[in-house]
Amino acid sequence: MSIANHPTSSPASGQALLESISTRKCNVGIIGLGYVGLPLIDAFTDAGFSCTGFDVDATKVDSLLAGKSYIKHIGDEKIAAWLNKKAFDATADMARLGEPDVLLICVPTPLDDARDPDLKYVVGTCEAIAKALRPGQLVVLESTTYPTTTRDVMVPILEKSGLKAGVDFFVAYSPEREDPGNPDFSAAGIPKVVGAIDETSLQIAKALYESAVAGVIPVSSCEVAEAAKVLENIYRAVNIALVxxxxxxxxxxxxxxxxxxxxxxxxxxxxxxxxxxxxxxxxxxxxxxxxxxxxxxxxxxxxxxxxxxxxxxxxxxxxxxxxxxxxxxxxxxxxxxxxxxxxxxxxxxxxxxxxxxxxxxxxxxxxxxxxxxxxxxxxxxxxxxxxxxxxxxxxxxxxxxxxxxxxxxxxxxxxxxxxxxxxxxxxxxxxxxxxxxxxxxxxxxxxxxx
CATH class of the missing domain: 3.40.50.720 (NAD(P)-binding Rossmann-like Domain)
Structure with a gap:
């Protein structure tokens, strides 16, 4: 499925966001302050961006605002550094989702008891975003999922806002690539695959990640990016099963x-x-x-x-x-x-x-x-x-x-x-x-x- 087959936003409509990314005036919102979200905040604050963290768990928010980490490889000293340079805020108030220029979704995607995908956290997050979504925002799903989730599940929920994806706001998928405990790879040092629903969304998402990580691999659609992440994990699962x-x-x-x-x-x-x-x-x-x-x-x-x-x-x-x-x-x-x-x-x-x-x-x-x-x-x-x-x-x-x-x-x-x-x-x-x-x-x- 190619992005060329889908509605394309006007390149001019994303120009302001591209400019704010290049000047580091863009605020990056990270939804889900866990093993994926916190390393992303570290990468973006190191690159000169300000970040707002969102989590429904108020104890996590309170801990971070007090300069205390709950993840070993993102220590207290990192949290303190974000706060000291006034590059970080955290909240459990989802009404504030309209404030950041970019929203990166890093919520769990577990299996249910029948071993089928359980997207309740993605769905709930998108419903919260739709209530606050404003024109010009970029929304990126990072949570691992099956191909078509971004286009068929996420976009229709976001469009309940009355805004049109690829026209009024931008949508991409870039799968998380974290290896907790591996000192050789930080979030900033791992290349990111990026797919989007249209060409303008792709260029904006590409510019965003290029500003903070080692490299970006753009692909032709969200579906290709989603499938690439699943392939990475299937490759490991099958070979581990073999041994x-x-x-x-x-x-x-x-x-x-x-x-x-x-x-x-x-x-x-x-x-x-x-x-x-x-x-x-x-x-x-x-x-x-x-x-x-x-x-x-x-x-x-x-x-x-x-x-x-x-x-x-x-x-x-x-x-x-x-x-x-x-x-x-x-x-x-x-x-x-x-x-x-x-x-x-x-x-x-x-x-x-x-x-x-x-x-x-x-x-x-x-x-x-x-x-x-x-x-x-x-x-x-x-x-x-x-x-x-x-x-x-x-x-x-x-x-x-x-x-x-x-x-x-x-x-x-x-x-x-x-x-x-x-x-x-x-x-x-x-x-x-x-x-x-x-x-x-x-x-x-x-x-x-x-």
Whole structure:
């Protein structure tokens, strides 16, 4: 679908916005102050723009206005810097959505219980924008979604304002590309794909992002940009599923899958290493591929690779618990009544992001089997409330020698750098490692890979 097939706004109508972008007089509104929104604010304020943050969670707004961050890699010092140079304001008042010149939507797009896309946060945000929308604004959706969402879901809601998309206001899609905890990539250092509903919208969105990020890749439509984001995540989900399946096969053959991967990745072409784990976590990989499989089903098509990858990856927590039961049985202990400490509830190493973490599935399964369960995570002090999991309140435990010795097993679910694996292996009776975190430990008598 090409932007050439759709109504085109007058180039002159976007000239004032382009001018305000080039002079940095443009105010950028970011809706959703989470793991995507805050890094965007950092990128735009660093580039000389002022930003207004919007979130329905007033506690987040109050925290930011007090100079306090709730995301590890966007620290208090960054928030303080935004405030000190008067480049940042935050509000829970959606009536103020008419104030910024640009609105970037960074709200969650989860799956419902049937694993279909749940766009209630996008819809609710667009309804709020429509009440305040004024001529000349640019609205960009950054939330990951299925192709056609921007044009078929977002635009009709915005046009309830009485304004015409591509004529009175501008619309684009630019998928978020965040890698929390990766010091090599900040929001400003990651190129952005941008698609739009018309040529003027594309040029304005392109100018905006070029002012703040490393590079912009314009594409012919919102649909191409939406599909590109889904492809990025499907690529990872399918390849992770492949190594997860190989892991279960190689385990049965007494072959170390980690050694196999390390050997294969010495090939200088035609191979990229992916690694197994206890399941998928984060907002993207466990969720986003199913947007496309849902859309395929609506068109009478089957997304077989996506569905199969999902089955394999969703089965990994059960596999880990089954293997853990086997390892405990080897030392004459059942899971019921055994003291098990799960290391790491964040979905990836060295971050404080628990979204869709496989650790929660592991916890539920272990508790159902009667384990005396605790956890330790230097980045997550207490268990957050999660949409899909009903877990008791827990606090992170200090991994003292006495505590480790009191456990029947320690299960490494997230391989945080802060964990002292030498001490863990030294003092814990049994260490079950799902991340190859103990690879450098020479004394492997108490270690079981899973």
């Amino acid at each position: 997860n399946e190989l892991k279960t096969i190689f385990d049965g053959m007494d072959i170390d899958v980690w050694e196999v991967i390390n050997a294969a990745k010495t090939k200088p072409f035609g191979f990229q290493a992916f690694y197994p784990g206890p399941g998928l976590g984060g907002h993207c990989i466990p969720i986003d591929p199913f947007y496309l499989s849902w859309l395929a089903r609506k068109q009478g098509l089957n997304a077989r690779f996506i569905e199969l990858a999902g089955e394999v990856n969703r089965a990994m927590p059960n596999y880990v618990v089954s293997q853990s039961a086997k390892f405990l049985n080897e030392v004459q202990k059942p899971i019921r009544g055994s003291k098990i400490c799960l290391l790491g509830v964040a979905y990836k190493k060295d971050v404080d992001d628990p979204r869709e973490s496989p650790s929660f599935e592991l916890m539920e399964l272990l508790l159902e089997l009667g384990a005396d369960l605790t956890y330790s995570d230097p980045h997550v002090a207490s268990l957050p409330e999660m949409r899909h999991y009903d877990l008791p309140a827990m606090e992170s435990q200090d991994l003292t020698p006495e505590f480790l010795q009191s456990q029947d097993a320690v299960l490494i679910a997230t391989d945080h750098t802060a964990f002292d694996y030498e001490a863990i292996v030294k003092h814990a009776p049994l260490v079950i490692d799902t991340r190859n975190a103990t690879a450098s430990i020479s004394n492997r008598e108490k270690i079981r890979k899973c």
